[in-house]
Amino acid sequence: MARYGLRTLAVVYLLFLLVLPVILIIWRTFAGGLAPFAEALTSPSALHAFQVTVVVAGWAVVANTVFGIGVSLLLTRHSFPGKRLLNAFIDLPMAVSPVVVGLALILVYGRFAPVGGLLESWGFQVIFSTPGMVIATVFVSMPLVVRALVPVLEELGDEQEQAAHTLGASRLQSFLRITLPGIRWALGYGVVLCLARSLGEYGAVAVVSGRLVDQTQTLTLFVEERFQNFDQPAAFAAATALALVAVLTLLLTKLLRPKD
Amino acid sequence: MAIEVRDVTKSFGTTPVLRDVSVDVESGSLTALLGPSGGGKSTLLRVIAGLERPDIGTVHISGVDATRLSPQRRDVGFVFQHYAAFKHLTVFRNVAFGLEIRKRPKDEIRERVMELLELVHLEKLADRYPSQLSGGQRQRMALARALAVEPKVLLLDEPFGALDAQVRKELRTWLRRLHDEVHVTTVFVTHDQEEAIEVADTIVVLADGEVKQVGSPAEVYDHPVDPFVMRFLGPVTEIGGDLVRPHDIEISASPLDGGTPATIARVVRLGFEVRVEVEVDGQDGREAWVQVTRELADRLGLAPGDTVTLRPTPGARRLALSAV
Ligand SMILES: Nc1ncnc2c1ncn2[C@@H]1O[C@H](COP(=O)(O)OP(=O)(O)OP(=O)(O)O)[C@@H](O)[C@H]1O
Ligand SMILES: [Mg+2]
Numbered sequence: 001m002a003r004y005g006l007r008t009l010a011v012v013y014l015l016f017l018l019v020l021p022v023i024l025i026i027w028r029t030f031a032g033g034l035a036p037f038a039e040a041l042t043s044p045s046a047l048h049a050f051q052v053t054v055v056v057a058g059w060a061v062v063a064n065t066v067f068g069i070g071v072s073l074l075l076t077r078h079s080f081p082g083k084r085l086l087n088a089f090i091d092l093p094m095a096v097s098p099v100v101v102g103l104a105l106i107l108v109y110g111r112f113a114p115v116g117g118l119l120e121s122w123g124f125q126v127i128f129s130t131p132g133m134v135i136a137t138v139f140v141s142m143p144l145v146v147r148a149l150v151p152v153l154e155e156l157g158d159e160q161e162q163a164a165h166t167l168g169a170s171r172l173q174s175f176l177r178i179t180l181p182g183i184r185w186a187l188g189y190g191v192v193l194c195l196a197r198s199l200g201e202y203g204a205v206a207v208v209s210g211r212l213v214d215q216t217q218t219l220t221l222f223v224e225e226r227f228q229n230f231d232q233p234a235a236f237a238a239a240t241a242l243a244l245v246a247v248l249t250l251l252l253t254k255l256l257r258p259k260d
Numbered sequence: 261m262a263i264e265v266r267d268v269t270k271s272f273g274t275t276p277v278l279r280d281v282s283v284d285v286e287s288g289s290l291t292a293l294l295g296p297s298g299g300g301k302s303t304l305l306r307v308i309a310g311l312e313r314p315d316i317g318t319v320h321i322s323g324v325d326a327t328r329l330s331p332q333r334r335d336v337g338f339v340f341q342h343y344a345a346f347k348h349l350t351v352f353r354n355v356a357f358g359l360e361i362r363k364r365p366k367d368e369i370r371e372r373v374m375e376l377l378e379l380v381h382l383e384k385l386a387d388r389y390p391s392q393l394s395g396g397q398r399q400r401m402a403l404a405r406a407l408a409v410e411p412k413v414l415l416l417d418e419p420f421g422a423l424d425a426q427v428r429k430e431l432r433t434w435l436r437r438l439h440d441e442v443h444v445t446t447v448f449v450t451h452d453q454e455e456a457i458e459v460a461d462t463i464v465v466l467a468d469g470e471v472k473q474v475g476s477p478a479e480v481y482d483h484p485v486d487p488f489v490m491r492f493l494g495p496v497t498e499i500g501g502d503l504v505r506p507h508d509i510e511i512s513a514s515p516l517d518g519g520t521p522a523t524i525a526r527v528v529r530l531g532f533e534v535r536v537e538v539e540v541d542g543q544d545g546r547e548a549w550v551q552v553t554r555e556l557a558d559r560l561g562l563a564p565g566d567t568v569t570l571r572p573t574p575g576a577r578r579l580a581l582s583a584v
Contacts, residue, residue: 159344162311163402165331166338167358167409177357181348 022243028232029240040237048214049222049238055130056205056218057198060137064194067138068145069187073179075146076153077161093142101139102207105132109208128210133218136204141197148190149183156182189256196249200242261320262287262413262445268307268317270300277303278314279469285413285447285462287322290439292460293449296492300469301449302341305415308447309338322412337406337444341418343398345390351377351401352386358409376404379438396427407442416448420455432459453493457481465489487579497548499540499570501581506551508576511536512569513560519569522548527562529554536562538570 029037040046074080075087093101109116109126119126126132160182164174180187202220209216213225219238227235263285270278277300285291293301306312308319310331318327326334346354353360355376359369377383380400390398399419406414419435420428436459439446450456456463457477465472465480473485484490487503497506500520510516522538525547529535534557536550550570552562562568572578 159340159342160346162331163338163340163344163346163405164357164361166309166311166334166336167405168332168361169357170332173361178346 025236025239025243029236032233036233037237037240040234041241043234045214045217046222046234046238049217049219052130052133052217053199053219056133056137057195059130059134060141060198061191061195063134063138064141064145065187065191067142068149068190068194072146072149072153073175075150077158090143090146093140098136098140098201098203098205099207102136102204105136105139105204105208109135127208128212128216130216132208133205133216136208137198137201140201140204141194144194144197145187145190148186148193152183152186153179185256189253192249192252192256196246196253199245199249261285262289262322263308263447264318264320265304265308266318266320268304268314268319270303270307270312270314277469278307281317281466281469281471283464283471283474285445287445288443289445289462290436290460291447291462291464292456293447293464293466294453294456294492295451295466295472297451299467301451301466302417304466305338305417305447305449308413309336309415310334311338335409335412337409337411337414339399339402339406339414339416339419341421343390343395343402345393345398345402347390349389350386351382351388351390351393354390354401355404355408357405362409372408373404376408379407379441380404395423396431399423399431403438407444411444414444414446416446418449418451421450428455435459457493465492467492482577484577484579487581490577490579495551497550498543498546498581499548499572502572502578503581504572504576504578506535506549508573509550510571510573511550511552511556511560511562512571513566514569516569516571519571522568522570524562524564524566524568526564527557529557534562538568540570 041050071086071090075083106127107113109119109132111117111120111125111127116126124131126135156179160178161174164178165171169177200220201218202224205218206221206224209218209221211217211221211225217225219242223235223238223242226232226238261284263283265281265283268278268281269276281300281304283304293304295301303312307314308321310319310326310329310333314327318325320326321334321336331338346357349357352373355373356369359372364372374383374386377386380403382397382400382404385393385397390401393401403416403419420431423431432455435448448459460477462474463477463480464474467488473480473489475483480489481493484493487496490496490503490505495506496503497509498504499509499522510519512519515521520540522540524536525539526537527534528537532554534552534554536552536557538548538550539545540548548570
């Protein structure tokens with residue numbers, strides 16, 4: 001009896017929090033058929049928002065992949081003072097609200113901040129522009145690749161790498177030929193998670209982008225802005241597009257997740 | 261000398277693991293590093309391979325000072341205790357790895373790899389992955405992989421440690437024969453004295469980070485420098501304050517000159533050998549045992565409760581315990 005109660009509760013919970021909203025969004029999006037959906041998504045603003053999103057998420061994923069591999073190798077293959085601190089620091093972005101991240105970035109890179117002022121004098125604008133949005137996105141999605149790689153690197157151990165060294169391989173060769181194939185699935189998993197997080201980021205990007213329509217507007221910002229301006233078809237269409245991408249990445253992670 | 265290790269000291273944190281270790285390995289020899297667990301054998305082998313840096317001391321390989329060289333440039337073959345097989349590569353690609361790194365032509369690689377796989381009897385399994393091999397096969401693959409680059413020295417860390425007794429025995433004989441065929445200077449780590457005696461031409465006894473003794477198997481077995489080495493290399497027992505090998509003791513029903521009286525506690529028949537356990541007078545209950553042939557035991561009619569006299573045979577190696 002108690003079991004059925006629990007099941008019902010879980011189903012109702014999921015229904016109202018997840019299933020109903022998603023179904024409603026999709027229903028509203030396609031209520032008028034495919035044509036309005038396509039039209040809403042191909043407006044110049046929507047296309048621009050797409051483009052900004054892809055650029056920002058793309059750079060963020062590249063940065064976090066390189067950084068993630070570097071840091072996980074540092075954490076698993078080297079010992080140095082402050083290692084535990086670094087390890088704890090990696091998770092900080094998970095704990096801090098993205099809005100706080102955005103504000104902190106403005107404090108450092110804003111036009112009237114020391115670092116930001118210096119960069120600006122060299123003609124390099126960070127805040128209210130793509131670099132700032134990339135930095136904000138990098139920050140919020142930082143731990144994902146590292147956390148996917150560390151356990152796998154630990155399990156892999158360093159004996160295979162040492163064996164490669166004794167056989168004449170340089171560090172780079174042993175990384176490319178031995179380590180990378182050993183972590184490829186975990187890396188793929190981390191990268192996909194990182195991509196999903198980057199595409200969906202709202203808070204930090206909202207703060208540092210200045211929400212300039214047709215300039216620094218990402219897809220998530222586009223959804224919000226269209227909704228505020230009573231352009232519901234465009235808002236819902238973009239939201240559905242984001243949701244579809246999310247479902248796709250989710251499927252990808254399921255595929256990439258280690259089978260055992 | 262193929263390998264000269266001079267005054268090497270190595271600590272992990274504050275724990276000294278190697279203390280002033282010097283070892284010479286002759287070209288073409290098969291040397292065993294023998295010692296108890298935690299004695300520093302693996303560490304010494306890793307120092308020779310360049311996988312660990314000594315704090316003090318030098319390592320010369322084929323006359324070249326290799327102390328500061330990376331493992332990549334030392335030309336050593338290293339076989340890890342747990343094989344360290346490249347899991348994502350086939351047996352063929354595993355063995356070919358070092359040659360591919362050296363950018364040898366494809367035909368040459370194929371020829372050399374197949375030659376080595378034949379040597380280690382894996383030619384039929386070239387396309388398998390390591391996970392599809394048995395432990396012994398993985399071990400032989402690791403050996404072939406290390407041999408492929410024609411190393412100046414071959415270093416094996418407990419090559420048969422993770423295998424069952426039967427396979428160990430087979431691989432031992434096989435390693436000995438392989439060495440006679442290939443003739444590469446080989447150092448292998450073991451904590452099994454029987455393995456060291458059977459396979460090696462030189463044994464280096466390493467314990468507590470120090471070299472206790474170096475010599476041929478017969479030398480270290482018959483002339484151990486101290487009770488520790490004597491105990492480690494084979495069975496020992498104590499009579500009359502001396503450490504003696506149990507097969508170097510005469511047993512007699514009648515008194516002997518310089519003999520020690522004892523009472524038989526048990527007679528255990530182990531096939532051809534008979535193990536006679538005795539209580540020696542004046543040894544406060546510490547038991548001793550004597551190994552005799554079955555024929556001798558039958559001739560003397562040894563039985564529990566009998567009083568006998570024990571005496572080390574004239575040529576026996578004895579170590580006075582009180583001196584230590
Ligand atoms: N990387 C390391 N960090 C700290 N201590 C280590 C490290 N490697 C080895 N040790 C210590 O050094 C000592 C000697 O280790 P080593 O592996 O050389 O022993 P061994 O003779 O090979 O033993 P075994 O027969 O058990 O393999 C041990 O006390 C071990 O705990
Ligand atoms: Mg060891």
